[in-house]
Amino acid sequence: MKISPAAVLLALFASALPLSAHDHWLAPTHFRGAPGERLDLTLCVGHPSQYELQIRDPRRSVRFESVGPKGAKPVPGVDGKSPAGIFRPADAGLYWITYQSDHAFVEIAPEKYAQYLKDEGLEEVLHEREQRGENALPGRDSYARFDKALLCIGDVATDGFERALGLPIELVAETNPFTWERQQELVLRLELDGKPRAGQQVKLMRLAAPFTILLARTDERGRARFTPELGGGWVASTVHQRRATPEQKLEGDWEGLWASLSFELGASAPVVAH
Numbered sequence: 001m002k003i004s005p006a007a008v009l010l011a012l013f014a015s016a017l018p019l020s021a022h023d024h025w026l027a028p029t030h031f032r033g034a035p036g037e038r039l040d041l042t043l044c045v046g047h048p049s050q051y052e053l054q055i056r057d058p059r060r061s062v063r064f065e066s067v068g069p070k071g072a073k074p075v076p077g078v079d080g081k082s083p084a085g086i087f088r089p090a091d092a093g094l095y096w097i098t099y100q101s102d103h104a105f106v107e108i109a110p111e112k113y114a115q116y117l118k119d120e121g122l123e124e125v126l127h128e129r130e131q132r133g134e135n136a137l138p139g140r141d142s143y144a145r146f147d148k149a150l151l152c153i154g155d156v157a158t159d160g161f162e163r164a165l166g167l168p169i170e171l172v173a174e175t176n177p178f179t180w181e182r183q184q185e186l187v188l189r190l191e192l193d194g195k196p197r198a199g200q201q202v203k204l205m206r207l208a209a210p211f212t213i214l215l216a217r218t219d220e221r222g223r224a225r226f227t228p229e230l231g232g233g234w235v236a237s238t239v240h241q242r243r244a245t246p247e248q249k250l251e252g253d254w255e256g257l258w259a260s261l262s263f264e265l266g267a268s269a270p271v272v273a274h
Contacts, residue, residue, distance in 0.1 A: 022116070023047070023205070024258060025235040026097055026149040028087070031264035032178075033153050035092055041075060041085035041149070043099065048235070049211045056084040062144075063100035067165060068153075069093040092154025098165055101145040105251040113139030117241075121201025121217070125241050125254070142244060143256035146170060150263040152178050168193060171202070171236050171261035174223065180265045186226045188236050188261065189218075196222025200238055207233035207262070231266030 027042040043054040056077045064075045066087055075085035075097065089095055108116060114135070117126040129135055146167045161176045174187040186204070190197045202224040204214040216224040228234065237260045244250045 022120075022239075022258075023203070023235070023237045023260065024145045024147060025237065025260040025262045026099055026147045027207070027233075027262065028097065028149055028151060031149070031151055031233060031262075033089065033151065035089055035153055037088065037153075039087045039089075039151070040083035041077075041087055041097055042083045043147075047211070048205050048207045049209070053082040054084060055080050055082050060101050060104070061099070062102050063098060066095050066097050067163075068095040087151075089151075089153045094157045094160050094163075095151045095153060096163065096165060097149040097151065098167065099145065099147040100167065103142040103144045103250055103255070105140070105142050107252070108139040108141070110136055110138055120239050120241075121215075122239070122241050128243075139254070140252035141241070141254045141256045142250040142252045143239075143258060144168075145258045145260075147260045148262070150177060150261065152264075164191060164194075166194070167259070169197075169238075169240055169257040169259040171238065171259050173261065173263065177234075177263040177265050180231070182229065182231065182266075183227060186228060186265070188224050188226075190222045190224065190238060190259070192240055192257075196220075197240065198222060200240060202236055202238045204228065204234055204236050206230065207235060228265060231264070233262065233264050235260055235262040 024045045027044050029039045033039050044051045045054060046052055056079050058079055064085060065072050066075055068089060069091050075087060077085040146169050156178045161173050164170055164172045170191045172189045172191060174189050180186060188202060190200055190202060198218050198220045200218045202216050202218060204226050206212045214226045216226055218224045240257045241254050244253060244255045
């Protein structure tokens with residue numbers, strides 16, 4: 001199958017909701033800040049216009065840290081509360097906030113599971129279930145989250161935005177979001193186990209009204225290409241699903257690996273803390 005790099009625009013809110021009901025992302029107070037300024041980090045699940053806040057739960061968290069000019073540091077917070085994390089950068093530069101969960105189990109009714117697979121572009125999984133005669137069975141998944149947020153502290157940095165953090169599944173920016181201009185192409189790279197992942201659907205969702213969703217398929221180099229019409233906060237999201245193996249000792253038949261990357265598109269004046 002030939003994979004087109006062109007993104008498909010889904011601007012209608014009614015169409016957007018089913019496409020993003022399972023998405024999870026990191027939402028900072030804002031994506032631009034100043035050294036010493038406090039930024040709250042919220043874990044969100046759902047659609048950007050209608051989402052739930054998740055509390056900080058150390059039983060589910062495998063990795064929650066900031067990665068900046070002086071290395072990686074744990075993100076502090078109050079267990080059982082939202083926001084899940086608090087970030088106060090000491091130095092200027094680009095920072096990545098990364099959150100990784102453990103595996104959680106979910107069972108979904110057959111009809112809803114088939115619709116979920118279609119919405120997320122997981123045709124191979126849908127086809128395998130059909131081939132195995134599993135269409136009448138519920139979907140039984142163990143899933144994990146791998147979220148990233150890119151923050152700019154101080155003046156806009158022009159280098160380092162494309163850094164990968166070594167997550168099992170990861171979206172990496174190949175276009176600097178903070179210097180992006182309207183109608184410019186935005187390129188994101190998807191990596192699975194450190195290698196480019198081709199043929200996978202990636203969603204790009206605007207975090208404020210109008211709640212636009214763009215869809216693209218990754219090419220042979222793992223690149224998804226978009227041409228957003230508006231700046232502001234956005235989140236890219238994707239899920240890779242594979243048959244669970246006995247060696248993994250996971251509950252369910254499938255392993256779902258979710259990746260997200262949230263960021264701000266467009267340059268703005270530096271934020272000055274008071």
